[in-house]
Amino acid sequence: MADVITVEHLTVAFPAKEGTDEVVRDVSLAIGAGERVGLVGESGSGKSLTARAIMRLIPQPGRVTEGTVCFDGTELGAKSAPTRWRGAKIAMITQDPLSSLNPLVKIGTQITEMLRYHRGLRRAEAKARAQELLRSVGIPDPRRTMTRYPAVLSGGMRQRVALAIAISCDPRLLIADEPTTALDVTVQAQVLTLLERMTAEHRSAVLLISHDLGVVGTFCDRLLVMYAGRIVESGPTAAVIGGPAHPYTRALIASIPSLQGELPDRLASIAGSPPHGGAQAAGCAFAPRCPMAREVCRQTDPALLTIPSLRTVPADSHQAACHALGDENWNQAA
Amino acid sequence: MTDPAHLHGATTERQATAQPAVDVRDLRVHFTVHRGLVGSQVVKAVDGVSFTIAAGETLGLAGESGSGKSTVARTLVRINRPTGGSVLLDGAETARLSGQQLRAYRRRMQMVYQDPYDSLDPKMTIKDAIGEGLSVRGVPRARRTSEVEELLARVNLPVALAGRYPGQLSGGQRQRVSIARALAVSPEVIVCDEAVAALDVSIRAQVLNLLKDIQADAGVSYLFISHDLSTLRFMADRIAIMYVGRLVEHGTSEQVFGQPAHPYTQALMAAVPDIVNLGRALPAPLPGEPPNPASPPPGCAFHPRCPLAIDVCRTVAPPLVRKATGQLAACHVVPDAPGVTP
Numbered sequence: 001m002a003d004v005i006t007v008e009h010l011t012v013a014f015p016a017k018e019g020t021d022e023v024v025r026d027v028s029l030a031i032g033a034g035e036r037v038g039l040v041g042e043s044g045s046g047k048s049l050t051a052r053a054i055m056r057l058i059p060q061p062g063r064v065t066e067g068t069v070c071f072d073g074t075e076l077g078a079k080s081a082p083t084r085w086r087g088a089k090i091a092m093i094t095q096d097p098l099s100s101l102n103p104l105v106k107i108g109t110q111i112t113e114m115l116r117y118h119r120g121l122r123r124a125e126a127k128a129r130a131q132e133l134l135r136s137v138g139i140p141d142p143r144r145t146m147t148r149y150p151a152v153l154s155g156g157m158r159q160r161v162a163l164a165i166a167i168s169c170d171p172r173l174l175i176a177d178e179p180t181t182a183l184d185v186t187v188q189a190q191v192l193t194l195l196e197r198m199t200a201e202h203r204s205a206v207l208l209i210s211h212d213l214g215v216v217g218t219f220c221d222r223l224l225v226m227y228a229g230r231i232v233e234s235g236p237t238a239a240v241i242g243g244p245a246h247p248y249t250r251a252l253i254a255s256i257p258s259l260q261g262e263l264p265d266r267l268a269s270i271a272g273s274p275p276h277g278g279a280q281a282a283g284c285a286f287a288p289r290c291p292m293a294r295e296v297c298r299q300t301d302p303a304l305l306t307i308p309s310l311r312t313v314p315a316d317s318h319q320a321a322c323h324a325l326g327d328e329n330w331n332q333a334a
Numbered sequence: 335m336t337d338p339a340h341l342h343g344a345t346t347e348r349q350a351t352a353q354p355a356v357d358v359r360d361l362r363v364h365f366t367v368h369r370g371l372v373g374s375q376v377v378k379a380v381d382g383v384s385f386t387i388a389a390g391e392t393l394g395l396a397g398e399s400g401s402g403k404s405t406v407a408r409t410l411v412r413i414n415r416p417t418g419g420s421v422l423l424d425g426a427e428t429a430r431l432s433g434q435q436l437r438a439y440r441r442r443m444q445m446v447y448q449d450p451y452d453s454l455d456p457k458m459t460i461k462d463a464i465g466e467g468l469s470v471r472g473v474p475r476a477r478r479t480s481e482v483e484e485l486l487a488r489v490n491l492p493v494a495l496a497g498r499y500p501g502q503l504s505g506g507q508r509q510r511v512s513i514a515r516a517l518a519v520s521p522e523v524i525v526c527d528e529a530v531a532a533l534d535v536s537i538r539a540q541v542l543n544l545l546k547d548i549q550a551d552a553g554v555s556y557l558f559i560s561h562d563l564s565t566l567r568f569m570a571d572r573i574a575i576m577y578v579g580r581l582v583e584h585g586t587s588e589q590v591f592g593q594p595a596h597p598y599t600q601a602l603m604a605a606v607p608d609i610v611n612l613g614r615a616l617p618a619p620l621p622g623e624p625p626n627p628a629s630p631p632p633g634c635a636f637h638p639r640c641p642l643a644i645d646v647c648r649t650v651a652p653p654l655v656r657k658a659t660g661q662l663a664a665c666h667v668v669p670d671a672p673g674v675t676p
Contacts, residue, residue, distance in 0.1 A: 042534040043505075155399075156623050184398035185561060186639075189605035189619035211535060214607035241609050255539035257568035259591065259603060260610050266546070267568065269539035273504045 002073070003030040004172045004205040005054065005090075010067035012049050012058055023062070024049050025229040031173065034203040038216030038237070040252075041226035042274045047209045050226070051175045054207075055092055056082045072172065088118040091166035095178035097158040101150040101165075107134075108146025111165050118169045133164040137194055156187035160194070167198050174199060177209045192219055213256060217241050222317075225249050228275050228285035231304065235318030245307045245320035248286045284323070292330065296323050353425050354386035355555045356410070356523055362418030363405050367628065377628045379405040381579040382419070384654075387523065390549060392556040394570025394587070396563060396602070398624040401576040403559050407527045410557065411445045412436060423522070441470060444516035448528035450508030454500040460486075460511050461496040467518025485514040489544060506537035510544065517548065525557045530565065542569060563606055567591050575599050578627055578635040581654055585661020595663040598636050634666065642667045 012024035024046040031037050041047040052058050054069050056076065069076045071089065076082075094100045101110060111133060112126035121129060127146075134142035137160040150158055159179060166174055176195065180188035196219065199206050210216050216223060216237075223240045225233040225248065233246040244250040254268035272289040284290070287297040305325050307318045324330040363380040380402045387393045397403040408414045410421065416429045428439050447453040454463055464485055465478045473481055483493045489510040500508055509529065516524050526545065530538045542565065549556065558569050566573060566587075573590040575583040575598065583596040594600045601620040622639040625631055631638050637647040646666050654664040656671040 042536060154623055184624060185563075185605045186398065186601060186620045187623055189607075190621075192607070193619050212607070213535070214609050217609045218607040252535060253609065255536055256609065257542075257564040258610050259564045259567060259606055259608050263568060266543050267539035269543055270536040271540075273506050273537055274534060 003032050004072060005207075006030045006068075006070040007050075007054065008068050008070075010050065010053055010069065011065050012046070012053050012062055013065045014062040020065070022065075023229050024053065027067070027226075027229075027231055029224060029231070029234075031205040031207060033172070033205055034200070035222065036199065036206040036208060036220045038220035038223045039207060039209045039226060040211065040213055040216050040223060042211055044228075044274055045226040046229040047226050048177055051092065051177050051207065051209055054173075054175065055086060055090060087114060087171075088169040089171055090173045090175065091169070091171035092175040092177065093159070093162045093166050093179050095181050097155075097162035098150060100162060101158065103150055105149075106146065107148055107150065107153075107161055111146070111161075111168055114165055114168045130164075130168070133168055134161070137161075137164045137167075137198070138190070139164070155183055156190065159183060159187075159191050163191070163194065163198065167202060167204070170202050171204055173205045173207065175207045175209070178211070179208070180215060181210070181212070188215070195219070213241070213252065225252075230285065230301075230321065232286065232322070233320040234304070235307070235320075236312055239307075239309065239312045239318045243309075243318075245318065245325060246286075246322050247290050247292055247324070249320070251291075284321070292324050294323070294330075355389045355391075355424060356385075356387040356557070357422040357425070358386070358406075358410070358419070359384050359422070360419035361406065361409065361416055361421065363402070363409050363414055364417045375628060378579050378630075379627055380409065383576070383579075383581055384419075385574055385581070385584065387555045387557060389522070389555055390553040391572070392549065392558050392570045394566035394573045395557060395559045395576060396561065396566055396573065397576035398561065398602075400578065400624050400627050402579045402627065403576050404527055406576070407445065407525045407557065407559055410523075410525055411440065411443050441519045442521050443523045443525065444519060444521040445525040445527065446509070446512050446516050446529045448531050450500075450505060450512050450532070453512055454508060454515075456500050459497055459499055460503075463500075463511065464515050464518050467515050471519045481518075485517055488517065488548070489514045490540075504537075505533055506541060509533060509541055513541075513544065513548070517552070520552075521554060523555045523557065525559070527559045528561070529558075531560065531562070538565075545569070563591075563603060564608070575602070578625055578630045580635070580651075580664065581662075582636065582665070583661060583663045584654065585663075589659060589661040593659045595657045595659050595661055595668050596636075596665050597640050597642050597667070599663075601639075634664070 007027060007029045010024055010027040011022055013020040013022045027050055039047045053064055058064060108130055111130040115121045115126040115129055130146060131142040134145055139145050139160055180191050183191060208216055208220055220237055223237050224231050227248050233240060233249045240249060241253065244253055251268065251270045255270060257267060270289050275285060283298040283300060284302055287293040302321045302323045304319045304321045306316045307320060309318060312318045361380055361383045365377045365379055366374050367377055368374045383406060385393060395403050395406065405414060409416050420427055421429045423442060431439050461482050464482045468478050468481050482496055486493055486496060491507060491510050530541050533541060548554065560566050570587055572586050574581050577598050583590060583599045590599065594603055605619060620639050625635060633649045634647045634652050637643040644667060652664045652666045654662045655674050657663045658669045658671050
């Protein structure tokens, strides 16, 4: 299966007082057609900036200092005009559609402009197609909704409209950045189900970004866990959630209360708080909070290593960046 | 106030009596919304809600947007005035307090808000923000610094933060300051309105553990409001579920999470993506959205979304009664406990 999107060694930096602040560091990922990949991390982990780097929407004064983004085998470099593919081949929905929809333009116009610009449809054709799209995302009265402004719709309805716009040109890749965070839990379930159906029908690749392990865990085939700008663990969902290899992933999973099973008296918690922006000078960014950290962790940043497993398919797909991996005596000696 | 047990003392007496610390009876909060020049409309944000919270207990209140759960919180701390019903604190009616008495009441009932960025004055140092509460409690100036340091230690913050401003702290640290500030007046009840919703996952667990520790030490009661059911399951002894201004289910945590009675509660739980259930297909979601409280559906407000709705649900609002599973629920379809007269 050829990958729809390949990101290699992506680094995004912002100017800082001294030198630069690398907020995304050496991120590599690939997503195949129809595959759903989840990017999990806390605020400031660089997950949204990774998405924006793919879309070539890094806010000033930040810039991509290293790495490549290839779409269908072609590099999305400085030479390809983003207006040719942005929205049409790679679409994005954000947490709050109030900020991604134009508040002064009617819903109908916002969908038809996509179809007319990217697809070259005539006005009447575009209108008919827009109605179909709105109906397919579960908007009850598409004709009337098209004449309304974003502000009069509920959060769930706005997110449906954003999704209708995003899929209007059959994108090969859909990036969904916290698409359900602002929604009520029953509406979140509706939007996730819809996202699942729409992307399955179009065989779109999906990059779902969320801080909520439950959301990415139930929706995605594969997970990438980010911490302080780096991918610290990646692998098939069942392997990452069922057998987390990085101490950060383990702690994250342990700190979430569940609706089922034994109730602990206390939640496992991670001491300290995630670093702001880029990482410190040397070593593993998680070391200051890590219960297993040793001297080497404060000296050198660990590389991503494959976790050998007979169950993971393909066999090399579960990786984590931790010095303790493969060292059976790590805990005793510490 | 030489007794350092100001955080402990008052509660032991209360525990001796069986009286609940907070007793809310048939609380109503109606707002009049003016439309145009002559039109007006009554929005029943909270419409006949009753619950009690015992000393040292946590009541978890869940609901979606527009359910009125934040209005309940704001009415308890008297940001909003109740338009009907009563709120008893240690048996004394408080719904109509004003002036000096209201100020005294607010010392006993504190609130921690969702957003620690908005709820702390950016121009006040941490020491001053917490010290304000101490001065309200009448702690002499000379002792304030040491008490501020004690409070910071209680919420696991380094004393060195006392001179900083909120803008210099992280979200988790700010929320700890908000908690310390609430504790400064030695309240009996703390209302936590989505107190951990804005925090990162790894920070959330720290703050939840802290709130539990404080309760174990000081015996405070919590009204813990959250849209996150798994957090409520961890925090609360009893649970109340709100839908468009009313309670639809109310019982112990074991009852409500073990065997949810109301179809809304069931749908709410099914909709939570839980990592324990990996590989499970997403459940068929509940159709529709929570209704606008300004124009709730007639009968049972949940009927347009309910898979069990029958004719009577469309016209008659069901009462909150004991169900066969032990908890209270407001549903015509779910079987009542034996002995409940219709």
